[in-house]
Amino acid sequence: xxxxxxxxxxxxxxxxxxxxxxxxxxxxxxxxxxxxxxxxxxxxxxxxxxxxxxxxxxxxxxxxxxxxxxxxxxxxxxxxxxxxxxxxxxxxxxxxxxxxxxxxxxxxxxxxxxxxxxxxxxxxxxxxxxxxxxxxxxxxxxxxxxxxxxxxxxxxxxxxxxxxxxxxxxxxxxxxxxxxxxxxxxxxxxxxxxxxxxxxxxxxxxxxxxxxxxxxxxxxxxxxxxxxxx
Ligand code: HEC
Numbered sequence: 001x002x003x004x005x006x007x008x009x010x011x012x013x014x015x016x017x018x019x020x021x022x023x024x025x026x027x028x029x030x031x032x033x034x035x036x037x038x039x040x041x042x043x044x045x046x047x048x049x050x051x052x053x054x055x056x057x058x059x060x061x062x063x064x065x066x067x068x069x070x071x072x073x074x075x076x077x078x079x080x081x082x083x084x085x086x087x088x089x090x091x092x093x094x095x096x097x098x099x100x101x102x103x104x105x106x107x108x109x110x111x112x113x114x115x116x117x118x119x120x121x122x123x124x125x126x127x128x129x130x131x132x133x134x135x136x137x138x139x140x141x142x143x144x145x146x147x148x149x150x151x152x153x154x155x156x157x158x159x160x161x162x163x164x165x166x167x168x169x170x171x172x173x174x175x176x177x178x179x180x181x182x183x184x185x186x187x188x189x190x191x192x193x194x195x196x197x198x199x200x201x202x203x204x205x206x207x208x209x210x211x212x213x214x215x216x217x218x219x220x221x222x223x224x225x226x227x228x229x230x
Pocket of ligand 1: 003156159162164172178182192199
């Protein structure tokens with residue numbers, strides 16, 4: 001359900017951006033074509049903007065509050081500031097306002113993709129909370145007592161449990177039950193790095209290779225045992 005909403009949202013936002021881009025270009029370069037374009041796309045624009053807002057609202061209501069950080073409000077303000085600017089900008093053929101509106105929408109899109117007002121992906125993970133989860137955990141792979149499972153568990157609690165739950169089965173925002181995952185270690189690592197749909201990718205600026213190994217060790221050893229005790 002959530003993943004379907006997300007795909008619809010991405011599609012209508014892309015269409016919305018495309019319509020605004022064309023309108024802005026026409027206003028600047030070929031104003032005589034703007035009126036006919038607006039007339040031809042009026043219905044499409046109403047459908048697209050309604051779906052844009054509806055899918056956005058429903059998804060926001062399903063998102064756990066820890067994932068609704070400052071970036072979300074910045075994005076919302078940018079979108080809602082862009083709308084009246086666009087309405088007035090196109091009605092009065094004000095090139096500056098139309099361009100500003102387009103830039104605000106592109107900015108909102110960048111904020112959304114990175115979940116950061118500065119459009120820096122690593123901000124998002126830092127904002128999830130202090131890394132207290134790692135206090136008292138041996139994270140030194142070179143040490144004799146190093147055990148990847150508790151290291152991975154601490155990282156998991158900090159970065160992943162809000163969507164996947166402490167046992168991997170919470171399923172927020174379309175998250176898959178991790179104990180049922182059929183991915184092998186290498187594919188699991190690649191998946192975590194890349195992300196998919198509502199799951200953000202955890203790049204090397206967020207998780208080191210050692211941390212990724214620890215996480216996967218925890219998922220494959222401990223979590224599987226938690227959900228399927230023998
Ligand atoms: C914002 C929510 C969110 C967070 C945070 C998150 N995930 Fe996910 N995860 C998802 C979603 C959604 C999917 C399903 C993606 C899809 O296939 O559509 C998923 C899928 C996965 C899968 C693939 C399961 C399979 O077999 O298809 C793995 C593995 C995984 N997550 C691990 C992690 C780990 C490890 C972390 C923390 C480092 C993490 N996730 C953090 C939402 C999240």
